[in-house]
Amino acid sequence: VGTLSGESREVNIAGSSTVFPVTSVVASEFREERDDVTISISRTGTGGGFSNFFCPGMTDINNASREIADVEVEQCGGNDITPIEFTVATDALTVVVNPEADWIDCVTVEELSQIWQADGAERWSEVRDEWPDEEIQRFGADTTSGTFDYFDEAILGEDGTHTTDYHATERDRTIVQGVQGNEFAIGYFGFAYYDENPDEIKALGIDDGNGCVKPSLETAKKGEYTPLSRSLYIYVAQESLERSAVRDFVEFYLEQTSTDLVNEVGYVPMTEDERDENLAELDDAIEEVTAE
Amino acid sequence: MSSDTEQSQPDLTDASEPAFGRVSRTKDVAFRWLTFAAALLGIVALAALLANVLVDALAVTDPEYGSWLDWQFLTSPPSFSDPFAAGFFPAIVGSIALMIVIAVITFPLGVGAAIYLEEYANDGYLTRFIQLNIANLAGVPSVVYGLLGLGLFVSLLNLGFGTLLVAGFTISLLILPIVIISAQEAIRSVPDSQRQASYGMGATKWQTIRNVVLPRSMPGILTGTILALGRAIGETAPLIMIGAPTAVFGTPNSLFSKITAMPMQIFTWADRPEMEFQYGVVAAGAVTLLVVLLTINSIAILIRNRYQQRT
Amino acid sequence: MSAPDLTGDGARTTRGAAFKALFALCAALSILTTIAIVATLLYDAVDFFAAVSPLEFFTGTEWTPANEVYGVWPLISGTLIITFGSAVIALPIGLLTAIYLSEYASERRRAFLKPALEVLAGVPTVVYGYFALVYVTPALDAIVPIGTFNALSASIMVGIMIIPMVSSISEDAMSAVPDSLRRASYGLGATKFTVSTSVVVPAALSGILSSYILALSRAIGETMIVAIAAGQTPRLIDLTDPAGMFLGSIQTMTAAMVQIGASDVIGQSTEYKSLFAVGLTLFVITFAMNLFSEWVASRYREVYR
Amino acid sequence: MTQDAMTSPEAEQTDEQRTGTGPTPGTDGLADRTAESEAETVVDRTIIEARDLDVYYGDDQALQGIDMEIPEKQVTALIGPSGCGKSTFLRSINRMNDLIDIARVEGDLYFRGKNVYDEDVDPVALRRKIGMVFQSPNPFPKSIRENVAYGLKVQGKDENVDEKVRTALERAALLDEVEDQLDESGLDLSGGQQQRLCIARAIAPDPEVILMDEPASALDPVATSKIEDLIEDLSEEYTVVIVTHNMQQAARISDKTAVFLTGGELVEFDDTNKIFENPENDRVEDYITGKFG
């Protein structure tokens, strides 16, 4: 397939739904300059993207909301794919509830883990006595997503397992709608999805032992929003950099990571230094493949 | 009867004699209204929904936005962050490309199969088996065809996920039974006297099919095929299963290009968080899709009507 | 008298045979398609059943792929709820519509109503799904508190979508009832209501039944409406809480397939393979129903043709 | 409706001279038969009377100014070549023509002195008094019992249904043959049995008149003769009006015969013997001797 003429002017991307908005904005901007390149983006979740598309060699770039896992590196290696990591933004993973739930504004990490633990709390009152005696309706990321993995690790840690009694979806809009529709619902996803709908859902502050911190671009940037702020990445297959379309796109992408574009999507942009570091790294990688 | 004897005197003098009685029509009238209401219910519900989506797409209630469905929408690439910049262009192009591929595949295959079943096959077990099988295939859920595409074209034949070719093959298989059945109906409607006339002139079977049967049934075949294509451009589930991408920027430039299509694009937009996507962009996409569909169906009906006038 | 030359022209015969073979091939493709469907589904389903025992799959009451628990009943439950809900809407309305079209409607009304009903069947299901989510659910919410994703609005939409299927096949069956039966009934002093309900409907019963089965099969296989509007929560039917069943989120077999398909397409995981096991189950159910409906329908065709 | 036809029927009765109702010279068997039973029934009392009846299908006129008086409790046969309007006339008696969209009736048709085309007449009620049997047997796809009970059910005559069903089958000379299979489908009977079933179905609700449109034309000779016997019996209790294209049949079973000719005219109406032995009209004579038709 790769040898077909049309392919060389295409850039195929899969992976994280959290990073998807950033990549799609960049792709749209890129097309303004290069309308001969066709870019396709599949939103499959970080893990799905790595194991099903990127490592089998079917995509050039994988969006990721967590770092690549060891098994995935192995899988890629087996197919002679060399992933190169670039950080493109910082996200504040946001826990949200229904705006009418005026009895809740802030949760502790401990309480969160009770809520999302397998065999954890079933009703709100089990978590905190003054909360209503109502069943908890959970909406969260699907297991193939990086958001799931990150949340699982940051909140539940090594020992805990994420509950399966929740509405699992790759489609964050579904979580917004679900939480919006039920006073006793709770959900989590990337900050961008909250940022767009601040009136329909309410973001909870997280107390990681240092008092309540609300998620925002500022608190994430300053590193105050713990433990749920995280980096967002793209992984580029070094082999794909042989093609100019991919090269140009990645270069354009990295240049944009320090601009307002990322801000507008709802994430924290990179600093200019970080951006330049990334670009340098890209140049090295390109040199390596084109030199051969 | 005997009790009637007095009454039954032919009383021809009194024209105002009571009639033979009346049978209550309450049930009759009520039932008539009930059935009429039922017949309208689905249509009215759909009309209400269509009115809603049209109002949203044209932003009738929020004129400050300006209509969502405008030239910019039809010609721009999609956006997943700025509803005001979002466009439908790659999806429209993808749908058209897909339709062409599907038409090229299903038309000859469907007509060929219909010709075989109507003109060649005798009424044996095999024919009836094929016929039954086609009827059944027409009822297989589209998501299962999606799995077929995924297992056969993507995994086994390795034609690439979400490509134009795979999508075309998959949906072609899905609508092929419909094309065959409607082509069969069209061919069956050619009067036998026409075939007899041709055979009587010493025409071979193929000459008869080519010169008599096909010209006469072509409008019907076209109508059926176009209606089936209408069904094809609305299909979403098979595209999801074969891994059609969430977003495409640009137009397909080969059969192996990844494509999106109108319903797929609607599906991926529908989960954008912003309300403007929900009630604006998606509505505009839905209206565009419905307009295209309506146009296609109108063309089919036009062909059918012209054909009906001629015979 | 010289015998005329009546022997065939070789090229002509060969050409004829070639065309026949070509067309036969096209017809054979339909059988190949069926074989391909069964083979593809089986190929991965067999792998799946090597990892998950069929017993567990077909009797299990919990569906959580994340934990490697694959009991298909919650999905079947979801499908049943939607099928039931849409049947409650479509079967009576479709039948009444068919009666109206076949017994009451004037030619002009028919000429308007039939194509209008065809439009109902032709609206893409993704649009119906969207309608259910953004218009029907909020409207229902104004009456009863209802979840954003719920079986009720999806059922309503699926029901509306399959009305034309019921009405058009049932109407065909009613039109096939010979007029002589209607005349016999009118001749005995029956009203139109009586003729419709005591003669036409019973005589067309197998056709009506066939339309019902086909429509239910369609509801079972419907994907986009439920994937968009009914949610992704696999739940076992709870007969003690019928309202909750409809007001809350569920997951059908088809929706589960879309969920897996949209996230984890090419993988070799058990979850990916479960897609094919569910697909196979769905295929077998709908195929059996379609066959059954054909069989029922062939019975009424026999009686009146 | 023409103004003429609006005048009351009696007035016309004396004003107008009508074909075939004048005194008949030849004495005939039928007259004898009715004479014998004179003590009980009024001879030749008119039950149905057509006055200047026209029927149109769209722009085509199928019946032209028909005047006819059908006597009670006798068998009246309508004969004539195909397409002359016999069925149309029959259907205009119980307003079955109402069911044909393009059919239009002008003129009057009296049933027991009441114009059935008056505004206040409910055709459904009318049909309950005037039963009908059709050309080819058309039993419902239901059991024999349900077939016969159908009219009773529809007409709300719900008491003693089982008894009435048996009586009707008995009168239709079918009971013996089907006694053991009342709950089996009416469609499983032979053609002749089916037609007798339809007759049983028509008489079960006890109508006053039975209209029959070529009831035996789809049957074999044996079944036909059974039906013919049955019709003769029925005329003891019912008025029977029968359309037939079989002249021998008309001659055999009817008391009165009406001859329609192409164009929808009633050319002659008289005692059956008179018609077959000594018709007044030459065209009728030609038709009866088989010169055309």
Place this chain on the structure above:
Amino acid sequence: MTQDAMTSPEAEQTDEQRTGTGPTPGTDGLADRTAESEAETVVDRTIIEARDLDVYYGDDQALQGIDMEIPEKQVTALIGPSGCGKSTFLRSINRMNDLIDIARVEGDLYFRGKNVYDEDVDPVALRRKIGMVFQSPNPFPKSIRENVAYGLKVQGKDENVDEKVRTALERAALLDEVEDQLDESGLDLSGGQQQRLCIARAIAPDPEVILMDEPASALDPVATSKIEDLIEDLSEEYTVVIVTHNMQQAARISDKTAVFLTGGELVEFDDTNKIFENPENDRVEDYITGKFG
């Protein structure tokens, strides 16, 4: 095929005695006519010959052991009551029965001495020699010109098509009427014109025999008489075999008449005048005088 029937036709011709082929006593007009032209044509040369021909539809036998010799360049009429197998026989001549799945032919049918049911006979080639005209006119929905040219086209007779089309229309006595509208649809013609168009279509590729199955039954009297005149003319150049249910027509136009009776038997076959004036068989007499059928 029976062994008997495998013997060559000429051998049989002397062996076998056949109905109606014996010398006829009465002299008839037809014999006169053929005698007149004796100088140019050989009288009564057989072109089609059936030998013990049986045709079955599934298990039903439609023709029983037909033996018949049809003379060249004459009009042979097939008459008989409905369902007696006339059309079936006609179709078995040019193997149109092949198109009916359940039809099966046993016995022999010779065309110019060649058994058309031999393995090596291509029915398509056969039909190019034996044209056919059907009961109701069935022109193609194409222009008049294309209709007539159709046979030429499918038979690959591509030269001088326009001229041949005109000649055929001329012979079918239609040219004058349609000369100005050759490119208009054949469907726009009147019924009688359509049937003549079908005849023109059949003769355009110049077959040797023309089979006609009740070609005038759907036409009015004026059109019918035109077709009848045409058939008489055609017999100067073609062998015409015509099925008709109209005995007057058979008497008017044919030289030979074959009478089939119910059950698929050929009861009598002889010169037309003989059949109508003095049939040998009583059933034929009954049929011809209208006692049944």
